[in-house]
Amino acid sequence: MNSDAYPACPVPGSSDGSRITLAHGEGGRLMRSMLRDGILPIFGIDAGRAGDATAVPIQGGRIAFATDGYVVSPLFFPGGDIGKLAVFGTVNDLAVSGATPRWLSLGLVIEEGLPWETLEAVLRSAAASADEAGVRIVTGDTKVVPRGTVDALFITTSGIGEPVEPEPVGPTGLRPGDELLVTNSIARHGIAVMAARDGLAIEPRPSSDCASLVPAIEALRGAGLPPRAMRDATRGGVAAVLHEWAAESRLTMSIDETLVPVDPTVAAVCELLGLDPLHVANEGTMVVAVSAGDVEPALAALRTTDVARGATRIGRVIGRQSAPVIVTRGLGRPLPLDEPLGAPMPRIC
Amino acid sequence: MCLAVPGRVVRWIEVDPISAIAEVEFGAVHRICHMACVPDAVPGDFVIVHAGVAISILDTDQADRLLTDLASALPSQMDASPAIIPERQTGEHRIDRDTESPRGG
Amino acid sequence: MQYLNDFRDPKLARGLVERIRCRATRRWTLMEVCGGQTHSLLRHGIDSELADVVEMIHGPGCPVCVTPSRSIDLAIALSRSPGVLLTSFGDMLRVPGSDGSLLDSRAAGGEVVGVYSPLESLRLAKEDPSRQVVFFAVGFETTAPATAVAIRQAARDGVHNFSLLVSHVTVLPAMRKLAEEADRRLDGFLAAGHVCAVTGFERYQALVDDYRTPIVVTGFEPVDLLVGIDRCVELLEAGRAELSNAYGRTVQSGGNPEAQRIVEEVYQVVDAPWRGFGPIAGGGLRLRDAYRDFDAEFRFAEQLDGSRAVVGESSVCRSGDVLAGRIKPTQCEAFGTRCRPESPLGAPMVSSEGACAAYYRYANHSRTVVTTIEKPEPRPS
Numbered sequence: 141m142n143s144d145a146y147p148a149c150p151v152p153g154s155s156d157g158s159r160i161t162l163a164h165g166e167g168g169r170l171m172r173s174m175l176r177d178g179i180l181p182i183f184g185i186d187a188g189r190a191g192d193a194t195a196v197p198i199q200g201g202r203i204a205f206a207t208d209g210y211v212v213s214p215l216f217f218p219g220g221d222i223g224k225l226a227v228f229g230t231v232n233d234l235a236v237s238g239a240t241p242r243w244l245s246l247g248l249v250i251e252e253g254l255p256w257e258t259l260e261a262v263l264r265s266a267a268a269s270a271d272e273a274g275v276r277i278v279t280g281d282t283k284v285v286p287r288g289t290v291d292a293l294f295i296t297t298s299g300i301g302e303p304v305e306p307e308p309v310g311p312t313g314l315r316p317g318d319e320l321l322v323t324n325s326i327a328r329h330g331i332a333v334m335a336a337r338d339g340l341a342i343e344p345r346p347s348s349d350c351a352s353l354v355p356a357i358e359a360l361r362g363a364g365l366p367p368r369a370m371r372d373a374t375r376g377g378v379a380a381v382l383h384e385w386a387a388e389s390r391l392t393m394s395i396d397e398t399l400v401p402v403d404p405t406v407a408a409v410c411e412l413l414g415l416d417p418l419h420v421a422n423e424g425t426m427v428v429a430v431s432a433g434d435v436e437p438a439l440a441a442l443r444t445t446d447v448a449r450g451a452t453r454i455g456r457v458i459g460r461q462s463a464p465v466i467v468t469r470g471l472g473r474p475l476p477l478d479e480p481l482g483a484p485m486p487r488i489c
Numbered sequence: 490m491c492l493a494v495p496g497r498v499v500r501w502i503e504v505d506p507i508s509a510i511a512e513v514e515f516g517a518v519h520r521i522c523h524m525a526c527v528p529d530a531v532p533g534d535f536v537i538v539h540a541g542v543a544i545s546i547l548d549t550d551q552a553d554r555l556l557t558d559l560a561s562a563l564p565s566q567m568d569a570s571p572a573i574i575p576e577r578q579t580g581e582h583r584i585d586r587d588t589e590s591p592r593g594g
Numbered sequence: 595m596q597y598l599n600d601f602r603d604p605k606l607a608r609g610l611v612e613r614i615r616c617r618a619t620r621r622w623t624l625m626e627v628c629g630g631q632t633h634s635l636l637r638h639g640i641d642s643e644l645a646d647v648v649e650m651i652h653g654p655g656c657p658v659c660v661t662p663s664r665s666i667d668l669a670i671a672l673s674r675s676p677g678v679l680l681t682s683f684g685d686m687l688r689v690p691g692s693d694g695s696l697l698d699s700r701a702a703g704g705e706v707v708g709v710y711s712p713l714e715s716l717r718l719a720k721e722d723p724s725r726q727v728v729f730f731a732v733g734f735e736t737t738a739p740a741t742a743v744a745i746r747q748a749a750r751d752g753v754h755n756f757s758l759l760v761s762h763v764t765v766l767p768a769m770r771k772l773a774e775e776a777d778r779r780l781d782g783f784l785a786a787g788h789v790c791a792v793t794g795f796e797r798y799q800a801l802v803d804d805y806r807t808p809i810v811v812t813g814f815e816p817v818d819l820l821v822g823i824d825r826c827v828e829l830l831e832a833g834r835a836e837l838s839n840a841y842g843r844t845v846q847s848g849g850n851p852e853a854q855r856i857v858e859e860v861y862q863v864v865d866a867p868w869r870g871f872g873p874i875a876g877g878g879l880r881l882r883d884a885y886r887d888f889d890a891e892f893r894f895a896e897q898l899d900g901s902r903a904v905v906g907e908s909s910v911c912r913s914g915d916v917l918a919g920r921i922k923p924t925q926c927e928a929f930g931t932r933c934r935p936e937s938p939l940g941a942p943m944v945s946s947e948g949a950c951a952a953y954y955r956y957a958n959h960s961r962t963v964v965t966t967i968e969k970p971e972p973r974p975s
Contacts, residue, residue: 339714343519404517411595412515412538413710414492470604471816473639478955481935485684485708491630491736491788495597507743507750516595523713525743526792526853535597537791537844540683540733541711542740545791545850552597552843555821556606563609 160254165284175282178256182263183246183270183277194278196243199302204239206230207298213291215262217336219328219348223266225423226295231273232353232372236426238308239301241273241354246280247296252287262293273352275299304361311369311388311429318368318457319435320393321428323356323448324349325401326378330420330484331409342412346405351424356448360428363441368429372422376480378454379418379465381427383479385457386464394466394474395455418467419480429457493539495547496522498532513538597843601815610820611643617827618647623779624826625919627769628734628786629656629948630814636952638816640823648823651780651919652949654768657733658685659917659941659948660868665761666691668898669730672759672890673704675897680759681715682730684708689944696730712744712758719748719756728890731758736788738762738879739853742860745881745888759890762879763866765789766797771874773805775918782826784812784819787841792857794849799837806835813841860885869941870914913940916949923950930954 163170176187210226227244234241246266250259270277332348334340353372360367371381378400382393402410402417410417424447430438435453442451458466463476496513502521503510509524513536523542530536535547626632632652635641641650654660670691673680680696687696687708700706709715712729719727731741741758748756765786773780785798790811798809808829812822822840829836839845859882866878881889891898911933912926923929923942933939935951942948 339717340710341521344517346518408516408518408595411494411598412518412520469638470602471607471638471640471643472604473643475637475639476955485687491628491734491786493736493788493791495595497596508747523711523740523743525746526739526850526856528852537788539736539788540740541713542743544736544739544788544853545844545846547597548843548846549597552600555843556600559606559609559817559821563606563613 158256160250160252160256160259160284162252162284162286165250165282171282178260179263179280179282182260182267183280184267185278194243196276196278196300198242198300202303204234204237204301204303205298206233206237206301207296208233210295210297211291212333214333214336215258215292217333217348218345219332220350220423221262221265222293222295223262223264224269224350226297227266227269227273227275227277228350228352228424229374230297230299231275232424232426234299234301235352235354235357236370236372237301239303241275241299241301243300244270244275244277245296245298246277247298248280248282249290249294249296250282250284251290251292252284254292259293262295266295269352273354306366308366308370309368311371311385313368314385314389314391314429314457315368315431316391316457316459317432318429319432319453320382320395320455320457321430321435321438321442321451321453322373322378322401322425323353323428323442324425324450325403325406326373326422326425327402327406327410327415327417327420328425329374329423330377331406331415331417333421334413334484335409340409340412342409344405346403346409349422349424351447353424353426353447355445356426356442356451359441359445359448360438363437365430365434365438365441367438368431370426370428372424372426374423375421375483377417377419377421378427379416379477379480382465382477385427385429389457390460392458392461392464392466393455394458394461394468395477397467397469399452399454401450401452415484418477419484432456491539493537493544495535496520496538498530498534498536500532511543513543598815601813601817603817607638607640607816607820610817610824611640614644614820614824614827615647617824617831619831621647621649622781622827622830623649623651624782624784624823625651625653625772625780626784626812626819627653627765628789628814629654629659629952630788631784631786631812631819632949632952634814634816634819636955640816640819644823648827652916652923652952653772653783653919654765654868654871654917656942656948657737657763658683658689658944659913660763660768660870661686661689661732661761661941662867662869663691664867665730665732665759666696667693668891669696669728669759670694670699670704671898672728672894673699673706674702675726675894677724678726678728678894678897679705679707679718680728680730681707681709681712681718682732683710685944686730686732688938689941690938695944712741713747716744716748716753716756719753720751723755726755726757726893728757728759728894731760731762733762734765734786734789735762735792735857736786738857738861739792739850742856745860745885746856748888749885754887757888757890757893758881760861760880761866762861763868763874763877764863764879766793766801767874767876768868768871769798770801770804771871772918773801773807780807780919781830782808782810784822784826785809787811787813787818787845790839790841790845790849792849792853794847794854795837795839795845796847802835802837808835809837811839811841811845813844868917870917911940913942913950916940916942923953926950 231241328349442448465477467477496515499512513522536543715729810826861879938944943950
């Protein structure tokens with residue numbers, strides 16, 4: 141390791157551009173001081189009481205448990221950063237499974253040389269996001285790995301939530317005639333990250349939708365409208381959710397492209413890059429299925445929240461057709477919607 | 490391999506036979522595009538941009554004329570049959586028709 | 595977006611569908627030359643809408659599809675050379691050569707980046723002079739101006755760590771070969787609008803005269819495609835073999851002379867192999883000697899020495915017949931079974947513009963539908 145490039149003894153929390161070194165991950169005094177003076181205060185954890193595990197109170201006899209890993213380049217993008225993403229991502233996984241998110245763990249894998257300032261900004265963002273979502277980060281882990289073995293910073297979060305009654309029936313409970321909603325305009329996260337990453341030099345930069353879906357789900361519950369199924373439309377976008385639901389319910393998801401809301405900036409970038417917004421990732425937008433009679437009250441309830449202000453109906457569940465997912469485009473002919481294959485790539489073909 | 494999209498020239502940034510560039514507006518976003526192939530384009534013109542390079546100037550008169558001609562030549566079809574028209578949403582969450590991807594060759 | 599959405603108007607499109615139906619007294623067979631047109635036809639269901647009066651045969655279309663394995667193998671070899679960063683358009687990265695794709699090469703340690711524009715590659719070269727940046731220049735005449743302006747700028751600015759691996763192809767000679775080989779099944783051509791925006795279409799007159807086949811220069815949005823088909827059917831019904839431009843807002847008869855001048859300055863026409871077609875006289879471009887220093891094949895001749903073997907394509911895959919319009923993708927034994935977008939045998943299944951991929955995505959592809967019902971859902975790997 142070329143230690144000359146770094147200050148001999150970086151002081152965690154300083155703002156002089158000091159960097160994280162391998163030594164910060166090796167369990168000694170440097171690591172202890174980084175945790176005690178740098179990381180734990182951000183999450184309001186008393187260093188004297190930080191052990192290897194944390195006991196948390198939980199109601200009822202069951203918990204909901206979720207985990208996810210977060211790798212995004214760049215770490216900061218319009219509308220969010222990897223810290224916010226790591227908190228809201230797992231919060232949303234719990235929330236759409238029908239649980240109230242309560243407790244989170246936060247695991248950091250840091251590439252040596254990452255400026256402390258960068259890490260601190262990410263952690264402060266994670267802490268603020270946890271506050272907003274009403275969850276506490278109660279345990280964590282820090283590893284520092286040699287340069288080149290990870291891309292700046294990877295984060296894993298695991299979350300514990302309390303299941304809410306009644307549980308959502310999930311996609312296996314979908315019925316023909318159920319209606320499909322999205323909670324906001326789609327494809328904002330994927331396009332924001334792509335535009336930030338690929339040197340496209342597009343102005344204005346589209347902004348990610350990275351947000352907690354908890355308020356939207358609580359609004360539905362508050363209105364006495366438990367959804368039949370809900371899922372955050374992350375990688376693979378809305379199309380991936382519809383394909384999963386079609387596979388699990390053995391029904392066909394039929395949507396009308398002309399009803400799907402897309403922001404003008406996102407739409408323009410999709411035109412330039414030749415991408416279909418239905419295939420692009422979201423991080424604060426979900427697909428919700430409700431019974432036919434619940435559409436209007438559900439939309440009204442969702443639209444009272446910031447995260448679902450753009451809620452709208454995009455289609456319905458129908459009996460199984462030859463294609464699992466059908467999209468009707470402008471010309472009015474229903475056509476199969478393909479399942480996303482991998483990450484959408486800018487293309488000119 | 491010919492995805493090409495029309496954009497409106499906002500302003501020239503560099504006038505040079507080799508490295509000509511201009512700011513071009515594509516709906517809600519702007520991007521810098523290479524203009525060496527369309528030296529005569531002026532702000533307000535629409536250019537067809539492929540892979541970051543403007544490859545031709547769009548003849549807006551022709552475009553408008555085609556649309557007008559079609560609209561008048563196809564009167565009976567202007568009231569489209571409701572049987573094959575999907576229901577439209579009205580209000581603020583109206584679809585932005587920009588979502589479909591153009592492809593070109 | 596202006597001049598894009600107007601040409602997706604469903605009412606105009608449906609009016610045109612009706613007009614074509616009324617016009618046709620028999621079923622005509624047309625070939626759309628460009629893969630972008632294939633995609634638009636299938637994406638909007640235009641081909642099924644018109645199936646009773648027009649059979650659309652999907653032409654060579656996509657330059658990614660016709661890029662020979664050998665070129666991809668060279669690109670892969672470069673991506674594995676120390677100090678070289680290989681860049682290209684996103685779709686090109688997925689296309690298999692004789693042993694894997696550029697994405698496979700990246701997974702195995704090759705340096706590969708997908709870009710939106712060759713000018714982005716040039717910028718990457720300027721930002722890091724210690725690294726050799728190669729742009730894998732594929733594409734029809736539409737794309738040649740973009741790679742030409744990038745290399746002119748590199749030459750003027752003395753960016754000596756930038757070069758092109760050129761595999762550009764030209765459409766007109768391939769159309770002639772198609773017209774010769776199409777067993778007289780083709781009644782008319784829809785020419786590729788954005789190619790013509792650069793080249794113009796005067797040179798197509800010889801093809802019209804030689805084969806007594808109407809050619810209509812056509813755009814890509816639903817209304818444009820239908821206007822092109824309508825014009826072609828009108829000519830056929832009147833028994834007129836003529837050249838016509840249905841994409842006048844973008845295409846002038848002489849094309850864009852300035853773009854042609856720039857391409858001519860940088861490139862010269864050569865014979866080139868097309869994947870699935872074999873060699874086509876005058877079917878490709880190479881850098882002129884004045885730009886030889888920016889030719890990756892010349893600059894990295896030593897590194898590429900071992901990668902020049904010509905390897906045959908898969909024997910099951912009938913991409914050659916598909917590209918030549920002799921069969922529909924669904925008529926290939928491997929379609930939707932052994933050959934799928936996640937495990938393609940031939941190039942037309944790889945590129946999102948390829949005829950097989952377009953069929954797999956949008957068409958009511960009977961083989962795949964049967965698979966879908968009887969077996970578990972196809973899932974991404």
